[in-house]
Amino acid sequence: MTDTVREMQKKEAETPETGERTRACRIYAPLVDIIERKDDIVVIADMAGVDEKSVDITLEKNVLTIYGRVDAYTPENHRLFLSEYGIGDYQRVFTLSDEIDRDKIQATVKNGVLRLVMPKAELAKTRKIPIQAEGIGGVLNLS
């Protein structure tokens, strides 16, 4: 049984502290899911209007920036009758911990959903420590 969808609003992103962007369009913060799995962290972001060519993922020190460019898709010769959402680029910034293996981050975009799989560095994986039984060695000589 599927539940009904919670109401969602498109959230405006803040002006980044680094300054204004040169593109004159609105900027939104995409909704994300962040899942921690055994060997990696998965970040899933809803960015409608974005494909693999228009998404930029940059990692500087341990700051991860996701940026998605969206081309305006308003039809010509029509007037706006109802507007429930705005169209603009997407941006979201995260601070990663040292547990991520930066070189192995993988990104895919499908139907406007960005999926980042970030493998944990070897040290962060929980290792099962094998326990060896310590027994009495030797052979019992029964004579």
Next chain:
Amino acid sequence: MLWSDLEKFGRSFDPWREFERMERVEFPAVNVWVSGDHAVITTEIPGIDPKTLDISVVNDSLMLRGSRQAEVLKEGESYHRSERWSGQFTKTLKLPFPVDSGKVEAQFAKGILHISLPRAEADKPRKISVKSE
């Protein structure tokens, strides 16, 4: 493990969210563009399974239905954040004029659904010629 978002406001109070709360719309949000004989509806539904998408048009009313599965988590996996929607939605929309349901076209690309709706012929304004003596 530390995760932090470079957000100025904490999650408990966000003045922008409070403002937006006053303008809640039924999911999914749509934009409707209209000309004399045509309407275009766009909505952002990324990650939707196109097979679950159901668009039905009757006269001047449009109904949109679709669903998206949530990620299935295995044993030992957990969410740090869960902001994205999942489940089924149904939305009904009243158009400014009746539509020719046989000529409605829909395209779904990059998570955006575009629906093109031509106005019903019978509803188009007719020029009335005046006969004079």
